[in-house]
Each structure stands twice: as C-alpha cells, then as structure tokens.
Amino acid sequence: MWIQLQLKKKSLKTIKNYLLSIALLIMNTLSISAYAHPKNLTEPIYFESDTLLYNNETKQGIYQGHVKLTQGSGVLTADYATSYSDQKGQIIKVVATGNPARYRALVFPNRPELIATGNTIYYYPQKDWLEAIGNAEIVQGQNHVKGPQINYDFKNKTVGSPISKEGHTQIIIPPLQPVLS
Numbered sequence: 001m002w003i004q005l006q007l008k009k010k011s012l013k014t015i016k017n018y019l020l021s022i023a024l025l026i027m028n029t030l031s032i033s034a035y036a037h038p039k040n041l042t043e044p045i046y047f048e049s050d051t052l053l054y055n056n057e058t059k060q061g062i063y064q065g066h067v068k069l070t071q072g073s074g075v076l077t078a079d080y081a082t083s084y085s086d087q088k089g090q091i092i093k094v095v096a097t098g099n100p101a102r103y104r105a106l107v108f109p110n111r112p113e114l115i116a117t118g119n120t121i122y123y124y125p126q127k128d129w130l131e132a133i134g135n136a137e138i139v140q141g142q143n144h145v146k147g148p149q150i151n152y153d154f155k156n157k158t159v160g161s162p163i164s165k166e167g168h169t170q171i172i173i174p175p176l177q178p179v180l181s
Helices: 002-028 038-041
Strands: 047-048 051-055 060-072 074-085 091-105 114-124 127-141 143-153 158-161 171-173
Touching: 038 143, 060 091, 091 127, 114 143
Parallel strands: none
Antiparallel strands: 047 060, 051 060, 060 074, 074 091, 091 114, 114 127, 127 143, 143 158, 143 171
C-alpha cells in the first residue's frame, strides 16, 4: 500500500511537471513576442482599399473592399475597416470585418508566421493590442487556439480568451519533442 501511494505521488509529480512544461511551451510559442512589435510602433501605417472616405474633422476613416493595413511585419486584411485617430492624427483603433478578417506577422525570429483570424478584428496600434472576435483563431506552426474571442497583448506577451456565452476556447498542443542528450 505504501509503495502504491509513493508511485501515485511520483506519477502525479510527473504529470504536474509534464503539464507545467506544456504550459511553458504554450506561453513561449503563443505569447506575442516583442520581436516584431516595438519596431512596428515606429513604422507608418499604410492602408490600401477599393474605396476610402476620411473625415478630417472626426479623424475617422472608412475603407471598403480588399482592405489591407500594413505596419512593419504586421498585415491586417479585411473586407471593411474603420480607423479612428486622435487629434494629432495618430491611429488609435482599427475595426476590421471580413469573412474572415486576418492578421499575420512574424513575431518570433526563426519561427512560423503567426496568423490570427476572426469575423471582426480590433487593432490598437498605440496600445500594441489586438482582439479577434467571432470564430477567432490563432495559428502558429502546429499550435492552435480557437474560440469566440481571443485577445493579444503584444507588450505583455499574453494571449487570453474571456468567458463567452458563444462557447468554449479550444487549444491544440503538439506533442513535445524529446530532448536529446
């Protein structure tokens, strides 16, 4: 009985260590690194679209058809987007909708491109923050996170998904590769 209890404790410790390793791997792989983004904040934002309407008084831009926003390595594509600027003309928020709206960027050196999709993407370039809402998904290599809403805080390197009435968040974690000694 004592031996069984000791084996159970050891097994639980192994499971805890394995889960901790997985959690660290996820945070390392899916956290949004500062690799692409500090430079992005100093880069201009470029918009392309089929049509454009910009109101200089309200500092609001409306972009329709084949919308593409580029800032550094980040590219946001959508069917429709609205930009909101502060009084100095700096874009503080972009709301992009599409089927789906898509954000792609190289956020880690020597790693696959990160692709975020959602029915609507809210991008806050000054805060270095992005929200994908409605059929939201993050894919980077074999790692996937999917849910009703996924938030990215590039500055603090966090990915989150709040509780939603629309459903649960799912995560796919590939098996860990064995460490060769």
